[in-house]
Amino acid sequence: MSKKKKLKHLSLPLYDELKELDDSLFNEQAAWSTPGYITDNMVHTFRYYQNTALRFFHYSQSNSAFQFRNVNHVLFNMATGSGKTDLMAGLILYLYQEYGYQNFLFLVNTNGVLNKTIDNLTNKVSNKYLYSNQIEIDGNRVDIQRVNSFPYNQSKNTIYLKLATVQSVASDIYTQKENSMGEEDYAKNKVVILGDEAHHYSASTKTEKEKEQSWEKAISTILNARKDNRLLEFTATIDLENKNIYEKYKDKVLYRYALDRFIQDKYSKxxxxxxxxxxxxxxxxxxxxxxxxxxxxxxxxxxxxxxxxxxxxxxxxxxxxxxxxxxxxxxxxxxxxxxxxxxxxxxxxxxxxxxxxxxxxxxxxxxxxxxxxxxxxxxxxxxxxxxxxxxxxxxxxxxxxxxxxxxxxxxxxxxxxxxxxxxxxxxxxxxxxxxxxxxxxxxxxxxxxxxxxxxxxxxxxxxxxxxxxxxxxxxxxxxxxxxxxxxxxxxxxxxxxxxxxxxxxxxxxxxxxxxxxxxxxxxxxxxPLLDVKVKSEFKKTEVWKYGKIYYNETVKVSDDYYNSLDKYGVDNKSDIVIPYISSMQELGYRDGEIREDYSNAYNLTVEFDQRYLNKVMNRISFYHFNNLKKYIPLLGTRDEFLGERWLNIFNRTVYVTVPRTMGSNALTPNEKIHILEKYFLEVAKQIKSGYSKRRGTGKFIGYPINEYISNYRKRVPNYDTSKMVLDGNPQNVQRYEIKENYFVYDSAIINLTERQLIDKIAERVSELKEKYKDVYLIRMDENMHRESAKNHKLKLHQFGNGHDGIHLEGFQPDFILYLKNADYIVQIFIEPKGRNIEEEQWKEDLLMYINEHEAEIMFEDETENVKIKGVKFYTMNDGRYTIKQIGEIALGKEFKGLSIQS
Structure with missing residues (x-):
């Protein structure tokens, strides 16, 4: 037990600083996202934590907070199986494109890992190869050449990759041999060292004599051969409880993604x-x-x-x-x-x-x-x-x-x-x-x-x-x-x-x-499945006997409804304008996030023919006809999709917004393909989110509480080993008994974020009861759905037209705060969220939309005086001030003393 506490409280200054920077409203790079030249040239799509790791590295190399520090040695502590090699492959492209690095030394401990990595990074015919068959950046083909030594004269558009065991590289450093790379060779051109399974490279337990010719000393020699050499280490296992290891790495750990987080994020078995x-x-x-x-x-x-x-x-x-x-x-x-x-x-x-x-x-x-x-x-x-x-x-x-x-x-x-x-x-x-x-x-x-x-x-x-x-x-x-x-x-x-x-x-x-x-x-x-039961005391109340919970009605959508792209939220009438930063500016563009100043820009017409469209649609699997037909049932052929009825692309002008420094003939064929690809990817996203067999309406239906709130059964995840630290965001699930009458069930099988939410609402029940006779918190567990087939109706769906993106699948917020006085009922949807917030932002947007479009809400029974509300995601320690928002909705003011607590 003492070990857990010790590990949990270890300070990692660099990692802590980067997390704080990422959360800061004053970080000018907070919106930075993985560049298109990485996403377009890799087989796998980065997961959220890989994107975060790359973003943290970007901060360390370019953010003003680090302008007087040379962050040239970092360590990524990431779980086994979480895709460290994918991240390495992306970092190679990043350092090549942003900082001009062409020489990469990949170090491993065994020949087995070496062979695997050779396949990953250089063998195009291997099914383990991580890059696209042809790497293209800013219209230029980039070659990756495997070498035994870095050439003195470097060719343009070439990445040189030396893959070797740490034993062989150390041997070359310590013993001058013909055709081997010594310290002076690593001083000629700047080098990035990628050290896989880095826990093998620390010599903390060796004697001083052994350290003189250790792997660690050899790696340090290469790193220090030039000021602009870089060392990026990767490991799933690092013994930070070892004092020497901790002192070495405490200010070098750049990102952590623990194995328990990996498993709880469902990326593993x-x-x-x-x-x-x-x-x-x-x-x-x-x-x-x-x-x-x-x-x-x-x-x-x-x-x-x-x-x-x-x-x-x-x-x-x-x-x-x-x-x-x-x-x-x-x-x-x-x-x-x-x-x-x-x-x-x-x-x-x-x-x-x-x-x-x-x-x-x-x-x-x-x-x-x-x-x-x-x-x-x-x-x-x-x-x-x-x-x-x-x-x-x-x-x-x-x-x-x-x-x-x-x-x-x-x-x-x-x-x-x-x-x-x-x-x-x-x-x-x-x-x-x-x-x-x-x-x-x-x-x-x-x-x-x-x-x-x-x-x-x-x-x-x-x-x-x-x-x-x-x-x-x-x-x-x-x-x-x-x-x-x-x-x-x-x-x-x-x-x-x-x-x-x-x-x-x-x-x-x-x-x-x-x-x-x-x-x-x-x-x-x-x-065993545990029973979660509605409290007998609650079943004696008027709310149980006559109360209702409200969700908006959905209507069936026939295939005939989807007869044009505007039904999916896609504009097929206006001209197409795509913002783009050209390679001629020597700037990297970011797919979906253009932050450069376009005050001195103009719209340049993009001229293309059918060949460009065919190539783009062949590249994107969504546009393969069998898939496209699933989302557009009335579509006859793929060529028809481009025609007047659907995308109507031949009757619309495609513009690209570029700086005035670019001439009218500046776009290369590859740049045109990439510009069109960006547009087609956005259209695909709109079509997928806009298609559903059912869609929400502004009409809310009241479902009797005594029919839809019922006993159910659920398991507590059966884990007996794991620290479950999760970067201060614990999510381990337990059963909690809740005796207070405001909670309608006798217990809840929940994680710690959800438990914290319940506790914070419990603190406010007495204040809420000053205005409302009935105050109840209802846990809407997904397991309750499986107990009764009719409960599939209890989902909230988008309605109206004011959403940034169309998501018609619906979701069930985890909690309802039910408030009733003599004049009206307030039903507040609350959704705790521990992770993947960015991916599920549309859910919070829907909860906010309800508040902002009250006039669009109708009820089956017009005599019912009900107010439907939503609040922002509740996150650990109430980082989004959700409790404050609940007070403002329920009481018209903040809860007592809340601003002092905040």
């Missing part, structure tokens, strides 16, 4: 442990049955194919090879009879209390007992010896560069049939596999099973295996979890299981190691 005292053979058969159940469940329940991979992990190569042989024998001798006997035996000793997921698998096989012959046939095919990778290697250099490297790094590929990997600990770094669902810890060496070094290695492996598998569901892929945590769908398709030996000291050390990594896991026991 959940993690569950299955603890067993079974023999290795029984554990092998258990995991075979579970893995095959995953495959069948996806196919039978969701009509989608996944190939779940199993990894058997040993401490010693000899033991791993022996386990491989036992596994082959198990598969070869498996029969319907032996499987039936195994199921009968396990049924007596394994219950949902031991493992909910295994119990689900056993139930499936028992229900299909008549099909065991067919099931065994499939198991023998799926787990045959030719579908097993034995990734063991007797060399000291690692395994990924040997034999099965390509197979190990393409396990998600439909053409890759491998289902099982046998390996030792060397896969803990550099292995990017998304469809790993089971890791089995074999009990091969009890003497070392409980050591901290062993369990930390295993915890890191679990973290890597937790990467989310973006399997197809209803024809679409998602890179975030889609199911409710702990549901059957989530347990089978979105959870990685770590099958452990049931040895007390080992388990204690494993949990400690998981906790040090901030990796939230739980034992795979039955996690």
């Amino acid at each position: 959940n993690v569950k442990r299955i603890q067993s005292s079974n023999t290795d053979i029984d554990n092998m058969l258990n995991v075979i049955l579970l893995s095959e159940y995953r495959r069948r469940y996806a196919l039978e329940q969701h009509e989608t194919y996944i190939k779940p991979v199993v990894m058997f992990k040993s401490q010693r190569i000899e033991a791993s090879n022996e386990a491989n042989e036992k596994f082959n024998d198990l598969i070869n001798t498996l029969s319907a009879v032996s499987l039936r006997e195994f199921l009968n035996r396990q049924e007596r000793i394994v219950t949902e209390e031991d493992s909910e997921t295994l119990a689900l698998a056993y139930r499936y096989y028992r229900e299909n007992i008549e099909s065991l012959n067919e099931i065994v046939h499939d198991i023998k095919r799926e787990f045959a010896s030719n579908r097993i990778i034995n990734a063991n290697d007797t060399s000291q250099s690692g395994i990924l560069e040997k034999g099965h490297y390509e197979a190990l790094n393409s396990l998600e590929s439909p053409t890759n049939l491998y289902r099982v990997v046998f390996a030792v600990a060397k896969l803990t770094e550099g292995w990017d596999v998304l469809n790993l669902y089971d890791i089995v810890r074999l009990s091969d060496d009890p003497k070392v099973s409980g050591t901290k070094a062993t369990t930390m290695s295993e915890a890191q492996l679990i973290g890597r295996g937790a990467r989310y598998n973006p399997f197809l569901l209803n024809g679409e892929r998602s890179y975030q979890r889609r199911f409710e945590d702990d549901s059957v769908d989530s347990l089978i398709l979105e959870t990685i299981h770590y099958h452990t030996i049931n040895e007390p000291q080992y388990l204690k050390n494993l949990v400690n190691s998981l906790n040090e990594m901030n990796l939230p896991t739980g034992e795979d026991k039955k996690n």
